[in-house]
Amino acid sequence: MTKQWRPYRHGWSQPCLCGSNKKFGICCKGRLAGFDIGKKYNEACRDRSWEIALLAARADISQYTIWHKSHTAPVIDKPSTVAYILRVDVNALASYVEELQWLYVTTGRSADWLETLERLRGNIQHHKWHRKIVYFRALFALTLGDDRSNARRELKKAGPITLDETDIQLLQIFIDLEFDRMPFADRLRYLDRILVVSKDLGDQLQYRSSKAVQFFLIGDAKAAEDLFSEVVALARDPNNAPLTRYQRHMYIRALQHVGMLRHDRAMLDEAIGLFHELVQEDIWTRIGQTSIYREIAESYKFLEQWKDAEATTRIALGLHDDPIDRIHLAEALLYQKKVDDACAEIDQLRSVDLKTPARDDYALAFAAIAIWSEDQARLEAAKSLLEAYEPAEPYFRERRLTLLLNVSEGISKRRISEKQKQESAPKGGFLSLLSKFVMIQPNLAGFGLNFNAIFEELGKRKPQGRSPTDEAD
Template sequence: MKEKKMVGTRRKERRVYWKPKLSELCPCGSGQRYRDCCWNRLPGFDIGKAYTAACNEDKLGLALVAARADVTQYTIWHRTNTAPVLHVGEPIEPLLRIDVNALGEYVDRLSWLYFNTGKWNSWPAALERLSTNIDHKWWRKKIICKRAVLHLAPGGSRYKARQELAKLGPITPAEDDIEVLQIFIDLELRNASYSERTAFFDRLIDLDESAESQIQYRGGKAFDLLLHGDPKAAETRLSDLLDEYRNDENLSAFAMQKLYDVKETLGTITDDAALLRETASELSAAVQDGSWTDHGRSNMYLQIGDCYRYAREWELAIGAYEEAIALDGSQICRIHLAECFLYQQKIEKAISQIECVAIEELDEPGVMDFVFAYSAVSIWSAEIEMLNKAKDWLKSLKASQPLFEQRRLKLLVRVTETAAKGTASSEAKEDSTPEGGVAGASRALLLQPNFFGIGINFNEIIERFGRRKKGTQLSIEHHDTEDGKPGDA
């Protein structure tokens, strides 16, 4: 007879322990049969330990085996405890939310390992198989988000990522899934109205109290104020953020990099050369950490160069940009090199550098920076062919942010005027090389909150997925029993 328990006036039945048949596909998404995959590797309540140990020893092959077993173990717990009562009217939503979030984190670890063990091409099929591990709309939403992230990998397509996200239907600030909100902001909110952006930022600020989220999205609101012509309000909010977190010794590397962005932007809008040099010095120390990929180090050298450029330390800026180019051929850094040479009035060097930029490798903000820098160089050179190209590009350029639209219009006037006269007036030269710099769109828009964090590349967000541990212990508590087997939900 099945054992029964009484809890108050409510009778509970011990769940039947679910497990896949040996001939079935393994729940880990590998595509192998259960008997050939995870059946003899289940970690029980040591879930996550083998994975962590393998990662600490940089044995990623073993980590992949362990991560698959963890996914299978958690799926077994869910199907034993939570799944049987999903559709019978019991108040199961809190436990279901725990299961969806916890299993989602274990799947994120898998994605990191597939990416770092050369199996990324197999990840889409694995993700498709994992879509059935939890039979609920919340889990399907998680999988859609992870498919969208897949398309944001190097060589992927933001258009396809948007198509994937569109399967969720309309997304509003009432959304309660943090991952959905983060990726929606990254993919869809760049050209939204100020009020719409603010509503989404506020929602994430309310939902996620972590330091990195607070810095990212409160910083995003400040950057929006800057882009919409209110630098004083932006300065106040950035100063508040910096005061709150600058002495926090528990910030993750992820949060620290975003705090560097806050410091850089604050130094830029206040023309605080000392703060910019301090930020560059801190970044120079951080870049020596051996955990960065080449692309990650390149991004940091880009930011170091930006700090020195805004501090008008031209030679130091040039050195940092050249380091970035040597690492991954950064086209944005080539644009900024041209800008540094221009401010030094080394016009021939500026022309040489801007002419070798591979425009096809630039994203939309990068193209904007290129056009702005190219226009400024063309004005100073007064070369008619360059001026005509600049005029055509400025006419076709779209800038939804007021700050950059004003910049586009002013440059268009000065380029047209210089082409007509055949020489650049002192006013045209002054307008084309303002104190705040020529090309700032890519950096300003990169500072806007996005799923990958402020200035974080795909490699680094996958790294974050793989290493994070927050929530794992909480996620298995409701399964714990004295005999070490999954218990009552």
């Protein structure tokens, strides 16, 4: 006799399914969205009514969990369920939790997030969901605590992240945490795995660009150009219109880099114009605006428009005083032969206070400025910095070696030749924005988008859950 199906009923006095630590009856019971799941949340976000959006996000988590417990949980051990329906439920519920995490940050509740995650662990009784909880814990450590060691410890709880991994979020954060430790071949394999697993356009643009950088850093400029060109073609494909802001940002970056690799002035001018249009839109945090102005300055540097590069970098510094931009300002001043001014800017920073990649850029910049200054004390300090600097990529190893040889010769001969000065300051600048693509953020907040823009991207990426009327077999 077939057991009659019945919908799941959550008790009034039971802990709420949203993880709030309140009773269901006084929390989400009266706000369940039914077929309109997501609607109230979307409306509240458009109105910037964050507290209302928080209540709606909690109710959406409770609603989807009830659907899961009604339809999937009773047959969770059937192979067909694990293969498809369970995966859909895990991804859909994770998308609602992702929105809740964003709102915890927005409303100043970050301190409560880890406890909330532990209460959400029981919403789906399966290891696939428990791995999602691990992902969110690692993401919290990485993005809010800036604690990569703790993030790695958390991620280990998910088990090995291999090339057979199918969870795109686990792959993304694994790459973010382990990329610098991987040999070149493994980097490419994991990037390719993401490109196979995720069909999301944003992921395709980002990780193809990341592959392009890897080829550039080993000296294969042709492969880098081809991959960046693929990104441009994807973004311009009418079938992919309209692009989200984040996707447009990735497209303009790729266009800029194709222009650099081809030495195409018209393409770089086009990228500068598109960057200027993008930065004027009301979608960016001050850090996001700073990042775009930094990219504009990079194009000016490559075009050897050093006054424009200096002015743009000063705008970036006015928005957010980032050591990277202080280094780039010193570079722009040096290329205008304002050596004393370049020294004054670089002297505002100390290597021990910097993190990678700023520390790497600082070593290269300080050495070049020391060579142009011909100051023996600076040359000695530059030599120490370069000896301690051990870049992994061949591109930067070559730059370090050239600078170290010239610095050492300048110390021994107590003079710097014009040839050595020119070698220390090659065309287009001694710092390359291409390296910044190595920093692969697993979450959108890392790109400096404001909350409305993040919401737009999350909305486009959200997995489609099951219909509430679907019944288990």
